[in-house]
Amino acid sequence: MPITTKAKSPGELEDWPAIREAIRRYVRTRTGRADMADDIAQDVLLRLIALRETQAIGSIFALAFRIADNLMVDTNRREIRQSGDLDEDWPCDAPSLDRVLDSRRAVEVLSSCLRRMPPLRREVIIRRRLRQESCRAIGNDLSMSSKAVEKHITRGLVDLRQAFERAGIEPVGE
Incomplete structure (x- = not known):
């Protein structure tokens, strides 16, 4: 019915x-x-x-x-x-938590090392490596020869490498 x-x-x-x-x-x-x-x-x-x-x-x-x-x-x-199944084919553009923490630690070590450097060496490293200025431009601005700028860069990079090694951090993108 x-x-x-x-x-x-x-x-x-x-x-x-x-x-x-x-x-x-x-x-x-x-x-x-x-x-x-x-x-x-x-x-x-x-x-x-x-x-x-x-x-x-x-x-x-x-x-x-x-x-x-x-x-x-x-x-x-x-x-x-x-x-509860996650689709593992979905890529995630965000870095993993481990990578974020490692990067933060590396930045802390870098900042600490830069603070301990002599002021002239710190300025040369920052201008060359971070701001991508040429050795000639840095030398002209600071009244130094290009060779002196290169020596400050070399010594600064050695300081940074040693600081990373002491912290157990592998430097990336040398």
Whole structure:
């Protein structure tokens, strides 16, 4: 015996078993899962009946398919969240926590070493290595020969290498 309920307009009856079967076929075709089809079809009928009590529905089948689509999306999202499986094919552009911590430690060692350097050597290293200024430009600004600038750079780099070695940090991008 078909389950029917009165529609808003007098004498109109809904064929709930036909709607349920149409939704089951639709979900089964879209997902390939009979268990999901049964659950979603049941939820769709419950929601349609509740809506029918309070609102006039223009096309019951159109609304049923829309509700089914939304329920399929919700079900998939819930299953993904609950599965706990991470897709390892998703690359992450952010550095790992270990790399961030190692980089912070390297910056601390670099800063500490620069603070301990004589002021002239520190300025030469910063201008050459960080600001990419030429030895000639640094020498002209500081009234030094290019050879003297190169010696300050060499001594500064030796100081930095020793500081990194003492801290157990491998220098990168020499």
